[in-house]
Amino acid sequence: MTSSEHRWNARGEGYVAAQVLVLAGILVLPLLRPRQGTPRGLRVAGTALILAGGTLTGWSGLRLGPNLTPLPEPQVDGQLVQTGPYTLVRHPIYSGLLLASLGWALAHGHRGALGLSGGLAFLFDLKALDEERRLTRHFPEYPAYRQRVRRFLPGVY
Template sequence: MSHIPALGPRGEGWVVLQVVLLGLIGFAGLARSTPQPEPWTLVGAIVGIVLLLAGAGLGLAGISGLESGDALTALPRPRDASRLVDTGAYALVRHPIYGALMLGSIGWALLRGSPAALLGAAGLFVVLDLKRRREEIWLSERYPEYAAYRTRTRRFIPWIW
Protein backbone atom coordinates (compact mmCIF):
# COMPACT_ATOMS: atom_id res chain seq x y z
CA MET A 1 0.00 0.00 0.00
CA SER A 2 2.92 2.40 0.52
CA HIS A 3 3.22 3.07 -3.23
CA ILE A 4 0.33 5.58 -3.08
CA PRO A 5 1.85 9.09 -3.36
CA ALA A 6 1.33 11.58 -0.54
CA LEU A 7 0.77 14.56 -2.89
CA GLY A 8 1.97 16.98 -0.22
CA PRO A 9 3.04 16.83 3.42
CA ARG A 10 -0.55 16.26 4.59
CA GLY A 11 -2.00 15.08 1.27
CA GLU A 12 -3.10 18.49 0.00
CA GLY A 13 -3.00 17.31 -3.62
CA TRP A 14 -5.68 14.71 -2.93
CA VAL A 15 -8.01 17.42 -1.67
CA VAL A 16 -7.35 19.56 -4.76
CA LEU A 17 -8.21 16.61 -7.04
CA GLN A 18 -11.34 15.89 -5.01
CA VAL A 19 -12.56 19.51 -5.14
CA VAL A 20 -11.87 19.83 -8.87
CA LEU A 21 -13.81 16.64 -9.60
CA LEU A 22 -16.72 17.69 -7.37
CA GLY A 23 -16.86 21.02 -9.23
CA LEU A 24 -16.80 19.28 -12.61
CA ILE A 25 -19.55 16.89 -11.53
CA GLY A 26 -21.68 19.78 -10.30
CA PHE A 27 -21.23 21.86 -13.45
CA ALA A 28 -21.67 18.86 -15.77
CA GLY A 29 -25.02 18.14 -14.12
CA LEU A 30 -26.12 21.76 -14.41
CA ALA A 31 -24.96 22.06 -18.02
CA ARG A 32 -26.77 19.00 -19.30
CA SER A 33 -28.92 20.12 -22.20
CA THR A 34 -29.62 16.82 -23.98
CA PRO A 35 -33.22 15.75 -23.36
CA GLN A 36 -33.46 12.23 -21.95
CA PRO A 37 -36.20 9.72 -22.82
CA GLU A 38 -39.09 9.99 -20.37
CA PRO A 39 -38.61 6.64 -18.54
CA TRP A 40 -34.90 7.41 -17.98
CA THR A 41 -35.79 10.83 -16.61
CA LEU A 42 -38.22 9.41 -14.05
CA VAL A 43 -36.07 6.45 -12.97
CA GLY A 44 -32.91 8.58 -12.91
CA ALA A 45 -34.65 11.24 -10.84
CA ILE A 46 -35.98 8.74 -8.29
CA VAL A 47 -32.72 6.80 -7.93
CA GLY A 48 -30.76 10.06 -7.95
CA ILE A 49 -32.82 11.57 -5.15
CA VAL A 50 -32.54 8.39 -3.05
CA LEU A 51 -28.75 8.36 -3.49
CA LEU A 52 -28.47 12.08 -2.74
CA LEU A 53 -30.48 11.64 0.47
CA ALA A 54 -28.49 8.54 1.47
CA GLY A 55 -25.27 10.45 0.82
CA ALA A 56 -26.46 13.43 2.85
CA GLY A 57 -27.42 11.17 5.75
CA LEU A 58 -24.13 9.30 5.69
CA GLY A 59 -22.16 12.54 5.44
CA LEU A 60 -24.00 14.17 8.34
CA ALA A 61 -23.55 11.02 10.43
CA GLY A 62 -19.84 11.04 9.60
CA ILE A 63 -19.39 14.69 10.53
CA SER A 64 -21.42 14.38 13.73
CA GLY A 65 -19.41 11.27 14.67
CA LEU A 66 -16.31 13.42 14.99
CA GLU A 67 -17.65 14.80 18.28
CA SER A 68 -15.19 17.54 19.16
CA GLY A 69 -14.10 18.11 15.58
CA ASP A 70 -10.42 17.58 16.38
CA ALA A 71 -10.30 14.74 13.84
CA LEU A 72 -12.31 16.56 11.13
CA THR A 73 -10.10 17.50 8.20
CA ALA A 74 -10.31 17.13 4.43
CA LEU A 75 -6.62 16.23 4.42
CA PRO A 76 -5.74 12.53 4.55
CA ARG A 77 -2.96 12.86 7.15
CA PRO A 78 -4.50 12.79 10.65
CA ARG A 79 -4.10 15.85 12.83
CA ASP A 80 -1.59 15.67 15.67
CA ALA A 81 -4.23 16.15 18.38
CA SER A 82 -6.76 13.71 16.92
CA ARG A 83 -7.71 10.27 18.17
CA LEU A 84 -9.00 7.26 16.24
CA VAL A 85 -12.80 7.47 15.98
CA ASP A 86 -14.54 4.09 15.72
CA THR A 87 -18.00 4.91 17.06
CA GLY A 88 -21.18 6.23 15.43
CA ALA A 89 -20.98 6.12 11.62
CA TYR A 90 -17.33 5.10 11.99
CA ALA A 91 -18.44 1.81 13.58
CA LEU A 92 -20.11 0.98 10.25
CA VAL A 93 -17.61 2.40 7.74
CA ARG A 94 -14.08 3.76 7.93
CA HIS A 95 -14.72 6.71 5.61
CA PRO A 96 -18.38 7.78 5.79
CA ILE A 97 -17.74 11.24 4.35
CA TYR A 98 -16.01 9.76 1.29
CA GLY A 99 -18.92 7.34 0.92
CA ALA A 100 -21.31 10.29 1.15
CA LEU A 101 -19.47 12.10 -1.63
CA MET A 102 -19.59 8.97 -3.79
CA LEU A 103 -23.31 8.42 -3.25
CA GLY A 104 -24.09 12.10 -3.70
CA SER A 105 -22.09 12.45 -6.90
CA ILE A 106 -23.68 9.46 -8.59
CA GLY A 107 -27.09 10.57 -7.33
CA TRP A 108 -26.57 14.04 -8.81
CA ALA A 109 -25.45 12.57 -12.15
CA LEU A 110 -28.51 10.30 -12.31
CA LEU A 111 -30.90 13.03 -11.19
CA ARG A 112 -29.61 15.33 -13.91
CA GLY A 113 -29.31 12.56 -16.51
CA SER A 114 -25.76 13.67 -17.22
CA PRO A 115 -23.32 11.14 -18.70
CA ALA A 116 -20.49 13.67 -18.18
CA ALA A 117 -21.34 13.97 -14.46
CA LEU A 118 -21.51 10.17 -14.24
CA LEU A 119 -18.03 9.97 -15.77
CA GLY A 120 -16.85 12.57 -13.24
CA ALA A 121 -18.39 10.49 -10.43
CA ALA A 122 -16.39 7.48 -11.63
CA GLY A 123 -13.25 9.61 -11.52
CA LEU A 124 -14.16 10.77 -8.02
CA PHE A 125 -14.53 7.12 -6.92
CA VAL A 126 -10.98 6.44 -8.10
CA VAL A 127 -9.54 9.56 -6.43
CA LEU A 128 -11.33 8.92 -3.13
CA ASP A 129 -10.24 5.28 -3.07
CA LEU A 130 -6.61 6.28 -3.69
CA LYS A 131 -6.91 9.04 -1.08
CA ARG A 132 -8.34 6.46 1.34
CA ARG A 133 -5.39 4.16 0.74
CA ARG A 134 -2.90 6.97 1.42
CA GLU A 135 -4.87 8.02 4.52
CA GLU A 136 -4.92 4.47 5.85
CA ILE A 137 -1.13 4.25 5.56
CA TRP A 138 -0.85 7.30 7.82
CA LEU A 139 -3.61 6.06 10.16
CA SER A 140 -1.86 2.68 10.52
CA GLU A 141 1.42 4.41 11.35
CA ARG A 142 -0.23 6.64 13.96
CA TYR A 143 -2.71 4.24 15.59
CA PRO A 144 -1.61 0.63 16.31
CA GLU A 145 -5.27 -0.36 16.77
CA TYR A 146 -6.16 0.74 13.22
CA ALA A 147 -5.31 -2.68 11.71
CA ALA A 148 -7.98 -4.42 13.82
CA TYR A 149 -10.51 -1.64 13.12
CA ARG A 150 -9.81 -1.96 9.41
CA THR A 151 -10.47 -5.71 9.34
CA ARG A 152 -13.88 -5.41 11.02
CA THR A 153 -15.21 -2.28 9.27
CA ARG A 154 -16.32 -1.62 5.68
CA ARG A 155 -14.65 1.12 3.63
CA PHE A 156 -17.30 3.54 2.39
CA ILE A 157 -20.91 2.36 2.37
CA PRO A 158 -22.49 0.51 5.33
CA TRP A 159 -23.04 -3.24 4.77
CA ILE A 160 -22.00 -2.91 1.10
CA TRP A 161 -18.44 -1.66 0.48
Protein backbone atom coordinates in the same frame (compact mmCIF):
# COMPACT_ATOMS: atom_id res chain seq x y z
CA MET B 1 9.50 15.18 -7.11
CA THR B 2 11.12 18.41 -5.94
CA SER B 3 11.25 19.34 -2.27
CA SER B 4 8.70 22.13 -2.80
CA GLU B 5 6.28 19.68 -4.44
CA HIS B 6 6.85 17.24 -1.61
CA ARG B 7 6.20 19.92 1.02
CA TRP B 8 3.06 21.07 -0.81
CA ASN B 9 1.66 17.54 -0.82
CA ALA B 10 3.18 16.36 2.47
CA ARG B 11 -0.20 16.08 4.20
CA GLY B 12 -2.19 15.10 1.09
CA GLU B 13 -3.12 18.52 -0.23
CA GLY B 14 -2.99 17.19 -3.80
CA TYR B 15 -5.82 14.75 -3.09
CA VAL B 16 -7.95 17.54 -1.69
CA ALA B 17 -7.32 19.79 -4.71
CA ALA B 18 -8.18 16.94 -7.09
CA GLN B 19 -11.36 16.02 -5.25
CA VAL B 20 -12.54 19.64 -5.22
CA LEU B 21 -12.00 19.86 -8.99
CA VAL B 22 -13.78 16.56 -9.69
CA LEU B 23 -16.69 17.40 -7.36
CA ALA B 24 -17.02 20.81 -9.01
CA GLY B 25 -17.12 19.11 -12.41
CA ILE B 26 -19.81 16.69 -11.25
CA LEU B 27 -21.89 19.57 -9.91
CA VAL B 28 -21.42 22.04 -12.77
CA LEU B 29 -21.39 19.81 -15.85
CA PRO B 30 -25.12 18.97 -15.75
CA LEU B 31 -25.91 22.65 -15.15
CA LEU B 32 -23.87 23.79 -18.14
CA ARG B 33 -25.20 21.09 -20.46
CA PRO B 34 -28.59 20.04 -19.11
CA ARG B 35 -30.21 16.95 -20.53
CA GLN B 36 -33.91 17.16 -21.22
CA GLY B 37 -36.23 14.26 -20.63
CA THR B 38 -34.47 12.39 -17.83
CA PRO B 39 -36.84 9.55 -16.89
CA ARG B 40 -38.78 10.15 -13.70
CA GLY B 41 -37.44 6.94 -12.14
CA LEU B 42 -33.85 8.15 -12.58
CA ARG B 43 -34.73 11.54 -11.11
CA VAL B 44 -36.38 9.91 -8.08
CA ALA B 45 -33.55 7.39 -7.56
CA GLY B 46 -30.97 10.14 -8.00
CA THR B 47 -32.70 12.39 -5.49
CA ALA B 48 -32.87 9.52 -2.98
CA LEU B 49 -29.12 8.91 -3.41
CA ILE B 50 -28.37 12.62 -2.98
CA LEU B 51 -30.35 12.67 0.27
CA ALA B 52 -28.80 9.43 1.56
CA GLY B 53 -25.30 10.56 0.63
CA GLY B 54 -25.79 13.99 2.16
CA THR B 55 -27.15 12.48 5.36
CA LEU B 56 -24.26 10.02 5.63
CA THR B 57 -21.70 12.76 4.94
CA GLY B 58 -23.24 15.12 7.50
CA TRP B 59 -23.60 12.43 10.17
CA SER B 60 -20.00 11.33 9.61
CA GLY B 61 -18.65 14.86 9.82
CA LEU B 62 -20.56 15.51 13.03
CA ARG B 63 -19.29 12.25 14.52
CA LEU B 64 -15.68 13.21 13.73
CA GLY B 65 -16.11 16.59 15.43
CA PRO B 66 -12.71 18.23 16.00
CA ASN B 67 -10.99 15.30 14.25
CA LEU B 68 -12.49 16.38 10.91
CA THR B 69 -9.98 17.36 8.25
CA PRO B 70 -10.15 17.18 4.45
CA LEU B 71 -6.54 15.95 4.45
CA PRO B 72 -5.55 12.29 4.70
CA GLU B 73 -3.11 13.27 7.47
CA PRO B 74 -4.82 12.86 10.87
CA GLN B 75 -4.91 15.71 13.36
CA VAL B 76 -1.81 15.68 15.59
CA ASP B 77 -3.94 15.56 18.75
CA GLY B 78 -6.82 13.66 17.09
CA GLN B 79 -8.53 10.50 18.21
CA LEU B 80 -9.59 7.48 16.16
CA VAL B 81 -13.38 7.54 15.80
CA GLN B 82 -14.95 4.07 15.58
CA THR B 83 -18.57 4.88 16.45
CA GLY B 84 -21.68 5.92 14.54
CA PRO B 85 -21.20 5.57 10.78
CA TYR B 86 -17.59 4.52 11.44
CA THR B 87 -18.91 1.16 12.69
CA LEU B 88 -20.28 0.58 9.16
CA VAL B 89 -17.36 1.73 6.98
CA ARG B 90 -13.92 3.25 7.56
CA HIS B 91 -14.52 6.22 5.23
CA PRO B 92 -18.21 7.13 5.43
CA ILE B 93 -17.67 10.72 4.27
CA TYR B 94 -16.18 9.41 1.03
CA SER B 95 -19.03 6.90 0.72
CA GLY B 96 -21.59 9.65 1.27
CA LEU B 97 -19.99 11.96 -1.28
CA LEU B 98 -19.88 9.10 -3.79
CA LEU B 99 -23.57 8.33 -3.24
CA ALA B 100 -24.50 12.00 -3.60
CA SER B 101 -22.40 12.48 -6.74
CA LEU B 102 -23.87 9.35 -8.32
CA GLY B 103 -27.34 10.59 -7.39
CA TRP B 104 -26.66 14.00 -8.91
CA ALA B 105 -25.50 12.40 -12.17
CA LEU B 106 -28.54 10.10 -12.29
CA ALA B 107 -31.04 12.81 -11.36
CA HIS B 108 -29.76 14.88 -14.27
CA GLY B 109 -29.31 11.92 -16.60
CA HIS B 110 -25.80 13.17 -17.37
CA ARG B 111 -23.20 10.68 -18.61
CA GLY B 112 -20.30 13.08 -18.14
CA ALA B 113 -21.15 13.58 -14.47
CA LEU B 114 -21.57 9.81 -14.15
CA GLY B 115 -18.08 9.30 -15.59
CA LEU B 116 -16.64 11.89 -13.23
CA SER B 117 -18.35 10.06 -10.34
CA GLY B 118 -16.41 6.96 -11.38
CA GLY B 119 -13.25 9.05 -11.41
CA LEU B 120 -14.11 10.33 -7.94
CA ALA B 121 -14.45 6.73 -6.70
CA PHE B 122 -10.97 5.96 -8.05
CA LEU B 123 -9.55 9.13 -6.46
CA PHE B 124 -11.18 8.36 -3.09
CA ASP B 125 -9.78 4.83 -3.21
CA LEU B 126 -6.25 6.22 -3.71
CA LYS B 127 -6.76 8.83 -1.02
CA ALA B 128 -8.15 6.23 1.41
CA LEU B 129 -5.10 3.99 0.88
CA ASP B 130 -2.79 6.91 1.69
CA GLU B 131 -4.96 7.93 4.65
CA GLU B 132 -4.94 4.40 6.03
CA ARG B 133 -1.13 4.28 5.93
CA ARG B 134 -1.07 7.53 7.89
CA LEU B 135 -3.73 6.36 10.36
CA THR B 136 -1.80 3.14 10.96
CA ARG B 137 1.31 5.16 11.88
CA HIS B 138 -0.69 7.52 14.10
CA PHE B 139 -3.05 5.10 15.88
CA PRO B 140 -1.79 1.71 17.12
CA GLU B 141 -5.39 0.42 17.22
CA TYR B 142 -6.07 1.22 13.54
CA PRO B 143 -4.95 -2.17 12.07
CA ALA B 144 -7.50 -4.03 14.26
CA TYR B 145 -10.23 -1.55 13.25
CA ARG B 146 -9.23 -1.99 9.60
CA GLN B 147 -9.66 -5.77 9.93
CA ARG B 148 -13.19 -5.39 11.36
CA VAL B 149 -14.66 -2.67 9.14
CA ARG B 150 -14.79 -2.40 5.33
CA ARG B 151 -13.49 0.66 3.50
CA PHE B 152 -16.54 2.08 1.62
CA LEU B 153 -19.39 -0.44 1.44
CA PRO B 154 -20.46 -2.47 4.49
CA GLY B 155 -19.67 -6.16 4.11
CA VAL B 156 -18.39 -5.70 0.54
CA TYR B 157 -15.53 -3.22 0.09
